[in-house]
Amino acid sequence: MPRLTARNLTKTFNGLPAVDQVSFAIPDGAFLALLGPSGCGKTTLLRIIAGLEQPDHGELFFDDMAVVGPGGMLPPEARKLGMVFQSYALWPNMTVRGNIEFGLRAQKHPPEERRRRIAEVLEVVGLNGFELRRPHELSGGQRQRVALARSLAMRPRLILLDEPLANLDAHLREAMLAEFRRIHSVTGATFIFVTHDQEEAMAVATHLAVMNRGGLEQVGTPEELYLRPATEMVARFIGKGRTLPVEVLASEAELCTIGLAGAELKVPGQAPVGPGWLCLHAPDLRAVAEDGHLRCQVVNQIFQNGCYASQLMPLGIDTDTISLPLPGRLPQGADVEITISGGWVIPRQASASLVGGYEFA
Known part of the structure; x- marks a missing residue:
């Protein structure tokens, strides 16, 4: 399965950047989720990886093979990848x-090889006994598994999933996420999964890539993005986080002394002396x-789940309000004292342009 490397990929539509100087590298066998709000460029990036869009600039490598670069662009059929669409794209008149x-x-492929591969992928996706059914005789989750089996049968180097769970109800989405995790583990394939739902991404991905306005904000493991966000956007996007403006008074060995509304405290972080953001989640x-x-x-x-979900200013x-569960009801305008036991400090000016490229061993 390929190591995937992108360098300065750029794609514009009508003069506006849909993908803007995107660079990253992910290891063999990763499950990468492209995550971000609608219109951030994640589907365009997926289409560039698939060979369905040609970037204006940049390079893309599968291992050491350039599929996009100064020498031209390798067509989709030569990239040895599989793609699973939101709409399944199954032939309605054909059986599974x-x-x-x-x-x-x-x-x-000769008939015996076809029979062997079909039996193999039906076992992997859990559809033994469904061979003669047609798409209209299957549930949404089963149709999605057929689409995945069709890709796996080709033994692709890379599996691309374009919001594959968007048409499923909550129960089926949860079941399919478990299936994706299992199939990724069984096959060892490299998966790239586009979604705007961070809970889906956190449930399956080994790596997350958060995009915003065509740029790449941060790439890392789910734990890294939650605990050590690199930008204000990532801090607020992942896990419903909040950022508070602080003054970094001292910084040494990933420990910052900060001033916050007259209080002084020490919090882990990477920020020089000067204006900063304190990135927090409710458990902090x-x-x-x-x-x-x-x-x-x-x-x-x-009142929610046995406590009072509270918006506090x-x-x-x-700054904006922060969310915190409280054990009892309080009148509007009541004062509440809050202690901060965690968090992560970043520079106030942190942005995607300052984060740089990404490389994983």
Whole structure:
């Protein structure tokens, strides 16, 4: 399975960048989720990897083979990859067997080899006994597994999944995520999965690539992006995080001394002295009776899962509300003292342009 390397990939439409100077490298056998809000460029990047879009600039390598570069662009059929679409794209008049066999026939594999591969992939995707059914006789999850089996039968170097769960209900999405994890483990294939749903991405991916406005904000493991975001966008996007403006007073060995609304505390981070962001998630915050690091006022509360999901407005700093579960109901405008027990500090000016390229061993 290929090591995938991109260098400065750029694609514009009507003068506007859909993919803007994107560079990264992921190892063999990774499960990469391209994640980001609608319109961020993730599907365009996937189509460039598939060979369905030609970039204006940049290079793309599968191992040491250039599939996009100064020498031209390798066509999709020569890239030895499989693609699973949101719409499944199955032939409605063909059986499950016929849909899987179609590509094998086109490549002129002999009948015995076709039979062997079909039996193999049906076992992998858990559809033994469904060979003679047609797409309309299958559930949404089963049709998605047929589409995946069709790709796997070609023994591709790379599997691309373009929002494959968007048409499934919540129960089927959860079941298919478990299937994707299992099939990735069994096959050892390199998967690239496009989604705007970070819970889907976190559930299956070994690596996440967060895109925003055509650029790459950060690539890393789910733990890295959650615990050590590189930009404000990543900090707020992953895990419903929040950022508070702080002043970095001192910084040494990934430990920052920060000033926050008159309080001084030490928090892990990578930021020079000067303006910074304190990146937080709900587990980093706790309400206390007195002497907290941050005083807030209650804006709104909703009873949820045995506690009161509360929107709190920090006082003394210019920021949005923060969310925190509280054990009891409080009147609107009531003061709440908050202590901060975790988080990660980044420079205030941190942006995708400062993060640089990405390389994994």
